[in-house]
């Protein structure tokens with residue numbers, strides 16, 4: 001398989017990339033890690049006239065701790081993020097989720113910005129962004145902009161990004177100290193895209209869960225928070241009855257689709273099982289257990 005013909009433009013700066021993108025309009029695609037874009041070209045599902053390579057733009061790949069949160073540059077690679085000390089310290093959940101993104105070769109090329117822009121409904125980054133209330137930062141010819149993750153993903157493979165907009169970074173607000181996390185995913189083979197996944201963060205105060213966040217993928221066209229499941233646990237000790245209530249609420253909020261890999265009813269059932277595991281792990285970790 002080989003891609004259809006395209007022109008290749010290498011941007012050296014962000015301004016140059018923005019200029020090229022504005023000039024070429026819908027005919028252009030940004031090239032980041034190429035791990036989603038190149039297969040789409042090879043399968044002839046996309047035929048952009050121009051690829052604008054942003055791999056050589058300086059300053060787009062850093063990871064830094066700001067006052068509000070952890071900022072990850074759009075061109076940071078999945079593997080590099082998973083190994084970064086601030087991630088291990090602040091967001092071990094992210095490091096754990098990255099282990100389920102494809103294979104090592106994909107993780108060493110693929111970028112957080114590319115994954116968010118691609119908005120694959122089975123991808124881990126969109127799930128993490130929605131769970132953690134991330135802010136997606138952008139630049140366009142109109143200046144700096146951004147989106148809350150909750151309103152960024154519009155449907156499968158579709159985001160709120162304008163055609164002339166580039167993701168520059170993502171900020172993940174810090175969690176409350178001592179928060180626990182859980183991440184549970186199932187795919188048919190290791191490295192495949194997920195059939196479903198659930199991610200959870202919560203704090204534990206005097207034996208009760210606080211600040212509960214639960215998000216799922218595989219429960220619709222975009223990752224989504226399970227608000228009713230969060231409410232079922234908030235301020236409660238997640239005993240068996242509460243856990244069952246949260247799982248039932250999550251299943252009720254899911255709107256999974258069936259495909260070659262799994263039926264809708266299987267995905268709904270699976271989501272509940274994964275939610276039970278992720279909540280239990282988050283509660284255990286919030287209690288200070290490894």
Ligand SMILES: Cc1cc2nc3c(=O)[nH]c(=O)nc-3n(C[C@H](O)[C@H](O)[C@H](O)COP(=O)(O)OP(=O)(O)OC[C@H]3O[C@@H](n4cnc5c(N)ncnc54)[C@H](O)[C@@H]3O)c2cc1C
Nearest residue numbers: 030032033034035036037102110111113114117123124167
């Ligand atoms: C075999 C295989 C298995 C995979 N398994 C998984 C998996 O399990 N989980 C998972 O999450 N992913 C998986 N992936 C996808 C992988 O994570 C990709 O790296 C990711 O989806 C896209 O990132 P990229 O940097 O490669 O982007 P690219 O492929 O270069 O670009 C993807 C899209 O995003 C746009 N884009 C890129 N960067 C920006 C930017 N900064 N601003 C605006 N638009 C931008 C491009 O124009 C393009 O439309 C898999 C890929 C393969 C080939």
